[in-house]
Amino acid sequence: MELRLPSSISEAQRCLAEGAVPVGGATLVWAGWQRDGFPERAVSLRDLPEANTVGPEELGGAVPLHRVDATVPEVLQRAASGVGTGAVRRAATVGGNIVGSTLRCLLPAALVLEAKAVVLDPEGVFETDLTELLAKRHVLLALRWRTPLASGHRKLEGDAGGPPPLVVATAVHADGETPGRLRVAVRDGYEVLSETTPYDADADADAERVLDALAGTDLGALPATAREAVRAEVTAVLARAADV
Known part of the structure; x- marks a missing residue:
């Protein structure tokens, strides 16, 4: 394998155009390649400056x-x-976890941050949403x-050999708007649910209103834990x- x-x-575009397979950190693909055979060409972005940024x-x-440190949101x-x-x-790597993994441990966090994906293909660089990135x-x-x-x-403890542990990710956005937005994403098993509801920081007992609103979404059908x-x-x- 080259x-x-x-x-x-x-240079990265040429690699993709020539059929090179993206490897991420190779933590997940290596075992499959050992079993099924290695591709003729692979490509890693670890030397590409645009793929190595860490910022707010x-x-x-x-x-x-x-390397994902306190520079990024909690x-x-x-x-x-x-x-x-x-x-x-x-x-x-970040890309390998989100795109190449069935666990997608970073996906709930990316969803509640309302993140956009900057992606690369043989034709160029463009921005898209997380749904298209995964699809x-x-x-x-x-x-x-x-x-x-x-x-x-928050990541709950999981059972050895069982499904992935439950993950709850949250983020509050204001963007100068009133009310703001609360985003919640939950990984339950291999499924990730995401919901958004308004919130008003100045309203009394607004947390209860937000929780009542979330209870009326798919999150309300989750197990009690x-x-x-x-x-x-x-x-x-x-x-x-x-x-x-």
Whole structure:
């Protein structure tokens, strides 16, 4: 197998046009290749500057999870720090986790941040939403978002050999608008649910109104343990947003 390491967008486009298979951190594809055979060409974006950014409103697709630090919103940092072991986090990448993994540990965080995906194909670079990113399995150059007022992330303990642990991600957005928006995303097993509801930081007992609104969505049909986790995380993130 020939592994290509482009250092420019144009070079990366040529690799894709020639049929090179994106590898991310190769933590998930390697076993499959050993079983089914290695591709003739593969491409990694680890030397591509545009895919290695870490900032308050952008995260590159080739960034290893151990580099996702407090520069990014709390929800994204905590999601990355909760993936696997230290050895896995040093190898696994943002793009590989979101696009190449069935676990998609970072997806709930990206959803509540209302992130857009900057993607690469043989024709060029363009921005799209997360739904299209996953459906078409684009090569992820970077995630971009606007900084929320507050965010949070909780990952429950899972059973060994069982389904993926429950994850609750939250973020409060204002954007100069009243009311603001609360985004909640839950990974329950391999399914990710996402809901949005208005919130008013100046209203009395607004947390209860927000929770009542969420109870009328698909989140209200979650198991009791999941609903309690949602309640705790929503209450906490709204309290933090009110202090901003």
